[in-house]
Amino acid sequence: MYLVRPFDPWRSPLCTCPAKYVLHPYTGCGHGCLYCYASSYVRDFFNPRPKEGFVRKLLRDLERLPIGSLVELSTSSDPYTPPEERLSVTRWALSELLERGFRVLVTTKSALVLRDIDVLLRYRDRVAVAITITTLDAGTAAVLEPGAPTPAERLKAVRKLSSSGVPTLVRVDPIVPYVNDDPSAVEELVEQVSRAGAVQVTSSTYKARPDSLSRLLKALPEVAPKIVEAYRSGERVGGYTYLDRRTRYEYMRTVRGAAIRAGLAFHTCREGFPELATRGFSCDGSSLVGRGGSVAKV
Ligand code: SF4
Numbered sequence: 001m002y003l004v005r006p007f008d009p010w011r012s013p014l015c016t017c018p019a020k021y022v023l024h025p026y027t028g029c030g031h032g033c034l035y036c037y038a039s040s041y042v043r044d045f046f047n048p049r050p051k052e053g054f055v056r057k058l059l060r061d062l063e064r065l066p067i068g069s070l071v072e073l074s075t076s077s078d079p080y081t082p083p084e085e086r087l088s089v090t091r092w093a094l095s096e097l098l099e100r101g102f103r104v105l106v107t108t109k110s111a112l113v114l115r116d117i118d119v120l121l122r123y124r125d126r127v128a129v130a131i132t133i134t135t136l137d138a139g140t141a142a143v144l145e146p147g148a149p150t151p152a153e154r155l156k157a158v159r160k161l162s163s164s165g166v167p168t169l170v171r172v173d174p175i176v177p178y179v180n181d182d183p184s185a186v187e188e189l190v191e192q193v194s195r196a197g198a199v200q201v202t203s204s205t206y207k208a209r210p211d212s213l214s215r216l217l218k219a220l221p222e223v224a225p226k227i228v229e230a231y232r233s234g235e236r237v238g239g240y241t242y243l244d245r246r247t248r249y250e251y252m253r254t255v256r257g258a259a260i261r262a263g264l265a266f267h268t269c270r271e272g273f274p275e276l277a278t279r280g281f282s283c284d285g286s287s288l289v290g291r292g293g294s295v296a297k298v
Pocket residue numbers: 029030031032033035036037038039076077078109
């Protein structure tokens with residue numbers, strides 16, 4: 001079984017990601033996000049553990065990978081999940097990939113990525129970092145993402161990376177109705193993200209799966225009936241229940257408006273509104289790789 005594999009968007013017909021490889025140093029993730037999609041597919045997901053035989057298998061895989069390929073760390077777990085602080089498996093993989101000439105997109109919601117800023121800076125012309133911030137409100141984040149660093153810590157990471165010349169994208173992802181969808185809060189979040197130096201915002205709405213929906217409803221009883229109602233009139237896409245198209249469009253238009261006012265590029269993730277995307281930018285941040293220190297605000 002290969003560790004570095006072509007990205008598989010789980011058959012989503014709305015995925016707009018360019019071709020890339022993905023690498024997951026860990027199985028599972030300790031950030032415990034209520035809305036996590038990956039927990040539907042992986043046993044014991046919230047108990048992160050490094051991949052068995054990771055070093056040996058990665059070294060083997062890198063021998064067959066065309067030099068210069070884009071590898072994302074990671075798409076269905078967080079490369080800076082809590083055990084990484086102790087184990088440094090991701091740090092080792094990041095260094096190997098970059099030393100061997102690959103391009104790397106890091107996607108995380110952990111400020112622990114700053115520990116590896118020395119590696120990122122050494123290869124800043126071949127890296128980009130996407131950091132997820134769903135809300136500035138620490139209380140809401142503690143409910144939604146109980147094992148993840150606070151929004152303030154994540155913003156600090158965006159600031160440090162950006163000011164050091166590492167191109168940075170922020171994922172406002174997902175918007176959950178009645179939880180983090182307040183337009184003025186979204187405006188403030190995007191404004192802060194821009195001030196921190198990010199060049200792009202990518203956003204999406206929450207897509208319900210039975211396990212993540214049940215976690216959300218249990219943790220947020222005060223808005224649970226409204227969430228249920230919102231998804232009752234939704235549509236099925238690729239195994240998920242989406243909000244209805246008009247509601248999703250309004251949410252994405254709100255985030256886009258805030259992004260454009262703040263001078264940021266914008267993209268959606270698996271929403272199907274190509275007209276909202278800023279030309280020349282990809283949804284996932286791939287297009288920022290290779291533009292270290294030279295990405296102009298839009
Ligand atoms: S950080 Fe990502 S992979 Fe980890 S629990 Fe949250 S959504 Fe899932």
